[in-house]
Amino acid sequence: MATILTLAGDGIGPEIMTQAIEVLKVTDRKFDLGLTLESGLIGGVAVDATGEPLPEKTLEQARNADAVLLGAVGGPKWDAIERSKRPERGLLKIRSELGLFANLRVAKLYPQLANASSIKSEIISGLDLLIVRELTGGIYFGEPRGIRTLDNGEQQGYNTMVYKTSEIERIGKVAFELAQTRAKASGKPAKVCSVDKANVLEVTELWKQTMINMQQADYSDVNLSHMYADNACMQLIRDPKQFDVMVTGNMFGDILSDEAAMLTGSIGMLPSASLDEDGKGMYEPCHGSAPDIAGQDKANPLATILSVAMMLRYTFKQEQAAQAIEQAVSDVLDDGLRTLDILDSSEPGLTQVGCQQMGEAVLAKL
Amino acid sequence: MATILTLAGDGIGPEIMTQAIEVLKVTDRKFDLGLTLESGLIGGVAVDATGEPLPEKTLEQARNADAVLLGAVGGPKWDAIERSKRPERGLLKIRSELGLFANLRVAKLYPQLANASSIKSEIISGLDLLIVRELTGGIYFGEPRGIRTLDNGEQQGYNTMVYKTSEIERIGKVAFELAQTRAKASGKPAKVCSVDKANVLEVTELWKQTMINMQQADYSDVNLSHMYADNACMQLIRDPKQFDVMVTGNMFGDILSDEAAMLTGSIGMLPSASLDEDGKGMYEPCHGSAPDIAGQDKANPLATILSVAMMLRYTFKQEQAAQAIEQAVSDVLDDGLRTLDILDSSEPGLTQVGCQQMGEAVLAKL
Ligand SMILES: CC(C)[C@H](C(=O)O)[C@@H](O)C(=O)O
Numbered sequence: 001m002a003t004i005l006t007l008a009g010d011g012i013g014p015e016i017m018t019q020a021i022e023v024l025k026v027t028d029r030k031f032d033l034g035l036t037l038e039s040g041l042i043g044g045v046a047v048d049a050t051g052e053p054l055p056e057k058t059l060e061q062a063r064n065a066d067a068v069l070l071g072a073v074g075g076p077k078w079d080a081i082e083r084s085k086r087p088e089r090g091l092l093k094i095r096s097e098l099g100l101f102a103n104l105r106v107a108k109l110y111p112q113l114a115n116a117s118s119i120k121s122e123i124i125s126g127l128d129l130l131i132v133r134e135l136t137g138g139i140y141f142g143e144p145r146g147i148r149t150l151d152n153g154e155q156q157g158y159n160t161m162v163y164k165t166s167e168i169e170r171i172g173k174v175a176f177e178l179a180q181t182r183a184k185a186s187g188k189p190a191k192v193c194s195v196d197k198a199n200v201l202e203v204t205e206l207w208k209q210t211m212i213n214m215q216q217a218d219y220s221d222v223n224l225s226h227m228y229a230d231n232a233c234m235q236l237i238r239d240p241k242q243f244d245v246m247v248t249g250n251m252f253g254d255i256l257s258d259e260a261a262m263l264t265g266s267i268g269m270l271p272s273a274s275l276d277e278d279g280k281g282m283y284e285p286c287h288g289s290a291p292d293i294a295g296q297d298k299a300n301p302l303a304t305i306l307s308v309a310m311m312l313r314y315t316f317k318q319e320q321a322a323q324a325i326e327q328a329v330s331d332v333l334d335d336g337l338r339t340l341d342i343l344d345s346s347e348p349g350l351t352q353v354g355c356q357q358m359g360e361a362v363l364a365k366l
Numbered sequence: 367m368a369t370i371l372t373l374a375g376d377g378i379g380p381e382i383m384t385q386a387i388e389v390l391k392v393t394d395r396k397f398d399l400g401l402t403l404e405s406g407l408i409g410g411v412a413v414d415a416t417g418e419p420l421p422e423k424t425l426e427q428a429r430n431a432d433a434v435l436l437g438a439v440g441g442p443k444w445d446a447i448e449r450s451k452r453p454e455r456g457l458l459k460i461r462s463e464l465g466l467f468a469n470l471r472v473a474k475l476y477p478q479l480a481n482a483s484s485i486k487s488e489i490i491s492g493l494d495l496l497i498v499r500e501l502t503g504g505i506y507f508g509e510p511r512g513i514r515t516l517d518n519g520e521q522q523g524y525n526t527m528v529y530k531t532s533e534i535e536r537i538g539k540v541a542f543e544l545a546q547t548r549a550k551a552s553g554k555p556a557k558v559c560s561v562d563k564a565n566v567l568e569v570t571e572l573w574k575q576t577m578i579n580m581q582q583a584d585y586s587d588v589n590l591s592h593m594y595a596d597n598a599c600m601q602l603i604r605d606p607k608q609f610d611v612m613v614t615g616n617m618f619g620d621i622l623s624d625e626a627a628m629l630t631g632s633i634g635m636l637p638s639a640s641l642d643e644d645g646k647g648m649y650e651p652c653h654g655s656a657p658d659i660a661g662q663d664k665a666n667p668l669a670t671i672l673s674v675a676m677m678l679r680y681t682f683k684q685e686q687a688a689q690a691i692e693q694a695v696s697d698v699l700d701d702g703l704r705t706l707d708i709l710d711s712s713e714p715g716l717t718q719v720g721c722q723q724m725g726e727a728v729l730a731k732l
């Protein structure tokens with residue numbers, strides 16, 4: 001018996017979650033996984049209901065669950081409220097409280113969607129890149145932070161980017177080991193590129209040195225390279241296939257993982273996992289809450305459905321069930337079904353579908 | 367009489383500088399500008415000669431000059447030396463000591479080089495985007511900073527991201543006014559997109575609010591929008607032409623300006639200006655010192671030559687001379703001359719040339 005907490009959140013969150021839950025239920029029955037589903041509140045809807053973006057009750061539910069499936073949080077409705085109550089704070093707090101320090105984001109090109117990218121197809125065909133982002137440290141959580149009034153009356157904003165060796169080591173370990181696993185599966189050499197700005201920031205100098213030390217001590221089979229964040233951002237456009245696993249801190253990871261996702265042209269397809277030290281995790285689509293299309297049955301549920309697959313793989317070690325979902329998604333793409341975000345109107349033979357129809361099509365394949 | 371200090375620096379710096387100096391001399395004669403040229407040391411060569419990446423003498427020369435033309439700094443040779451002596455520190459110090467807070471980087475697509483980009487041509491054709499990066503503040507210069515040993519024996523690295531209202535206002539002013547100038551020239555509405563991470567970082571919340579206040583008070587004719595850094599990084603790939611002027615802090619600006627440059631596929635073509643409050647400036651190519659091809663006559667001198675054009679425009683208000691250089695560069699591209707970095711081997715009728723030949727071709731056009 002395992003419990004999964006679903007947190008639909010805001011914007012398109014509820015619609016995509018409805019479809020993902022159906023997929024989860026069918027997979028549960030088909031593979032006899034013995035899952036129990038529970039739901040809770042996070043983000044703007046939680047603020048509206050309880051005054052807090054992450055109510056104590058939700059945190060309690062999340063602690064007791066074996067895994068969390070999240071939709072999306074945030075929207076203009078809550079833009080003006082006090083900083084500590086914003087929907088995003090709920091997301092940051094649940095990451096931190098659950099110790100979900102390892103964020104895995106895959107940028108994978110679906111061959112069926114190759115045209116959706118703004119990058120030339122020869123540059124990205126076959127792209128399958130994993131970004132390992134540190135998620136509970138760095139400038140996102142560093143203290144001191146705030147806005148103060150200076151003696152001369154003007155204001156000053158400040159944040160602190162901070163990492164200690166043990167934090168770097170634990171995320172480094174995840175990256176090196178995933179590179180080893182991926183190398184085993186692909187037959188190619190294991191490669192990790194660590195991204196820093198060590199020529200300017202001392203905190204990332206420690207990052208770089210720690211990665212070097214780890215590689216020398218424990219991962220001599222992994223090819224470790226280093227790249228400055230600005231250059232990494234360029235290289236992702238110039239030649240993304242030079243990378244296999246990239247590892248970086250919270251801030252650079254936020255930027256680079258979004259960039260990598262956009263390379264595929266279909267951010268509506270990309271799932272992510274945020275794991276703690278025991279492999280317990282929170283799973284969510286890489287995209288946001290898209291308030292502009294919320295409630296219109298236009299959203300793409302596939303990233304959330306693929307997040308379910310990631311959950312079955314990483315937290316529940318159900319590789320077969322994970323692959324079944326991934327295959328079903330690939331099959332509906334083969335059938336030419338497309339939500340608006342992945343529809344290429346110049347391509348013949350495609351059928352535009354809504355969020356619900358897309359979910360049902362995946363179910364039918366399962 | 368005006369004095370220009372040339373700082374060739376490391377790697378390909380000397381080669382590209384030689385060509386740019388020739389262009390500067392010819393333009394000086396042709397337009398009767400009355401320029402005096404002086405040279406100085408910065409970066410690794412300065413470390414080798416004096417022990418310091420920015421010797422006191424160079425700083426003195428720079429303070430006395432009306433403008434500085436820089437090649438590039440850094441290289442593996444100086445990677446292992448003590449942090450405070452690294453070549454990059456010389457660059458950061460000269461920016462800071464001269465108060466060059468406004469860094470302007472143009473990402474412009476040369477139609478002759480449209481194929482060099484990894485982005486589909488319909489996405490980038492006609493791209494002409496200006497990134498205004500704050501250059502003397504933020505996490506690059508914030509204190510406290512360093513690496514310390516914690517009580518439990520492990521190490522901790524830390525940096526401080528900090529901005530005060532007056533710093534944000536002075537870079538905001540540059541961005542708003544450049545947007546106005548560009549709008550006048552293009553006949554399109556003036557647009558500024560301010561990039562922050564206000565949903566997470568208080569320092570950028572102050573940034574965003576300050577931009578809003580400025581727009582309301584003084585720039586109601588400019589359309590101001592805001593974007594989170596991660597989203598901006600995606601949008602630059604998805605649809606870069608949605609932007610005209612982008613303004614952001616030192617760190618995000620470092621990343622986004624490199625990304626924008628790479629969109630054009632020809633970072634070897636892109637100049638930059640770093641200006642102080644009086645319009646005095648340092649001009650340099652956006653690319654780095656490329657130690658792998660240094661001394662082989664393979665480098666592209668055009669970004670440095672175009673930096674000369676920017677210098678004539680911004681510091682010396684010699685629009686005609688600036689345009690003459692830009693036209694000469696465009697003409698040699700029309701003639702099919704290409705250095706290795708911008709050579710598309712699938713395109714017929716192109717001639718590969720070295721750094722010197724490229725420089726001479728520009729001179730001939732002038
Ligand atoms: C919503 C925001 C706080 C969040 C982040 O910056 O981490 C998002 O951009 C992400 O990447 O999950």
Ligand SMILES: CC(C)[C@H](C(=O)O)[C@@H](O)C(=O)O
Nearest residue numbers: 199200230440454457458620
């Ligand atoms: C060399 C380095 C210190 C510098 C920076 O980070 O500012 C460079 O990347 C740049 O953008 O000019």
